[in-house]
Amino acid sequence: MEQKNNCIVISHVDKYYGKKQALKDVDLTIGQGMFGLLGRNGAGKTTLMKTLATLHEKQAGEISVCGIPISHAREIRGITGYLPQDFSMYPNMTVHECLDYLGTLSGMPKALRQQRISMLLKRVNLSGKKKSRVKSLSGGMKRRLGIAQALLHDPRVLIVDEPTAGLDPEERIRFRNLLCEVAEDRIVILSTHIVGDIEATCENIAILNDGELLWKGTVSQLLENAKGKVYTAEIPVSMLPRVKRDYIVTGMLRGERTVTVRFLTDWEYGNAEGDNLAAGEVKAVRRGEDNGDSSHGLLPGARTVMPNCEDAYMYCLHQHGCEIVGGEE
Template sequence: MEIKIEHLNKNYGKRSALKDISLHIPVGMYGLLGENGAGKTTLMRILATMLEASTGTVQINGIDIKNKKEVRKIIGYLPQEFSVYPNMTVYSALDYLGILSELPKHLRKQRINELLRQVNLEQEKNKEFKNLSGGMKRRFGIAQALLNNPQILIIDEPTAGLDPEERLRFYNLLSELAMDRIILLSTHIASDIEATCSNVAVLFSGTVIFEGQVKNLLQLGTGKVYTTTLMQNELNQFKKKHHVISIHQNGTDISCRFLSNTGPQKEWVTCQPTIEDSYMYLLSSLKQGGGIDVVY
């Protein structure tokens, strides 16, 4: 089971949304990380057969992406914006989507009941879609994407708008589902990748700037992340010299977490980087034209 993407490009007139993307995506959770507008959704829509690439090739489990009918039999897709008729109940909406997927009636009933248990929506099956919470709607979205028991699950920005409890529940659900299928997860939130994925590709302006294990991405920030304490009137000048990640008010002082290539100074404390720190360091260095050696 593998998604093979080779030299993929997508152009809209003179604008390039994707530039020479090559990725091999194995079984398990695989993350696509990047800023809004980096090209993540465009790539996912191509993999879901919703868009056609300008050039390049894609094979999903050995099936050419151009064979849309066969590819759609083995994929499930949860787009960033997902909805159904708001007055439909959870069960009737899944049943309707199952009909559109040409699932036989006896199989629809069996699959829907299984999926409602799996995504913890059994108690909500008679509730109208419009009355579901944000987390319930995302879980419903996973259920509809799993209706045809796909080998590949493509999920775009799944945790947007979820509270911490719902996000944790969503992470656990995805981890269970990834045991025997490929799950491709797109997000601009680095902690989503850290919580769920073993491998990640980082996109920047339509280009892959990192591909590898999450632990290797984490190492990029080693020795580059610090904290220091500043007076309030020192902050603006400090920001001109360093990439500030976060600040916290401590009475009249400010605790500042930041990135620097210059090495520690006396009043700086070296920090263990998080995945977000390393991701921010990667983006910051690229935007400033710095050279980072990345293992692909």
Template sequence: MSIQIENVTVAFQKGVKALDDISFTIPSGVYGLLGENGAGKTTLMRVLATLLGPDSGEVRMNDLLYRERNYPSIQKKIGYLPQELSLYPNLTVRECLEYLGAMSGIAEGECRKRIDYYLEKTSLEEHQKKKMKQLSGGMKRRVGLVQALLNEPEFLIVDEPTTGLDPEERIRIRNLLVEFAVGRTVLFSTHVVEDLAAACSQLSVLKKGKMLYSGSVSELLKLADGHAWICKTEEEQQVRLLEQKYHVSSKQILEDGMTIRVISPVKPEVPCSPAKVTLEDAYIYVSNF
């Protein structure tokens, strides 16, 4: 399955464009959507989940055009984990998932099997008898992910699925999404670059509703190659100069001074050496140059 987005624009009050004439294709597998808060990621996902119609442009799921008359057919193929999800606070985890499975028309026996499988995959087995209102924010995100997976959708849309999770659980969720994406399409939206570096080979970068980049991770890294630098200094004045003139992505204090990682199209005016480009470096580069 592939999703084609063609010249899509969504405008809100006072002419502010949440999405500004964006075009790209989401192929099968895990596809990353990267951008800061307010970039337009959530608006795009709401369009793709049929919750919001674009003001102009078209979206297609394979050859099926996003139009209201086609929404019932499209919705059967979609699973969606929104950024904010309100589930039933007085139901237990299992009761909540069983109810949502029944609402989706999943046969009772099959629903139980899927719930058992995904509770194990998301480390929620021991919490299944807890009421939803007793769960931490990270646990609620995992229950939300399970509900999105229950109908085994052809197109899974997940908005910040690893929010509130510890490092080990983030890895488990990323791996689950990669496994699930075999033969399917998963749109993985986040502002955490590390998650996409571990899960995706292709992605898009949004900023203030504009599409800055769409393509492979390897090509994005090439764009930033030669523009990451490691600078070492003992002088506070040089640190301030670097922060004023360049994009500093990290600082590390050492016994004999400080190392500063700088993203710049030109070599900084302090002693420095080229650094191997990371996906975070490439994201900062395309977002600012």
């Protein structure tokens, strides 16, 4: 019971927009710490986030947040902080006024508001901007102000939807670190399609695609799943279209006449006994099968590499039959 009071339990949740099903039987438990929700655009991440933030109603299933059923919206709002993907604040209000206004709407007493606002502005490095108007803030500053407003009433759950989109690398790193800090004593759900953000911050993740939960577990489990499936090879430029057609290419580094490609495949590369191949050539054979598909041909110098989170995510999508567009033909 105590454990249930410290986690979000989502069981068999369905959500429709008209006839379109946005969430299909989603079943997930999210514990304390950073939790990453990964998926393509339109996968249903924002719908799930909004449902957890009481901005949408589910059609079927059960959700409880720290032991409180989601139907008790007022109570949920009291313990949840939400940073939406697309937001701003009254442009003519100052940073302090905006936070004070939102704090009042959260039912916080004046003294507590002042104390929390000062503390949070320091934490998000906006103390110097206290009296600046919101319209004068940069994109990164607005995001940091967004996280400050979400933490204002000291919520037990923080829901952050695509927070790093449009930020420069430095701001992104600062923002990710900030999220990790606040996740020490609360549940933080980070929804994004930027795999690097997840890799850098989350231990537990879930992958959504087309409203369905494809995968849930730890980042290391996801990486383990893709082990031995990621290869790199240096190929002539002329071979690139064929490679892009036959494999899931996750990286390309162009040289003068050659391209170093990083790709995913279920095929294993290795020479079978009796193969009469030139030095450096390998032949593709399907794991567990006797003969490979000759159409895949031979890739000179292909060798396995350790998967990163992006490779593992792509492989997971591929493994579940999701169509992956490799690039222009």
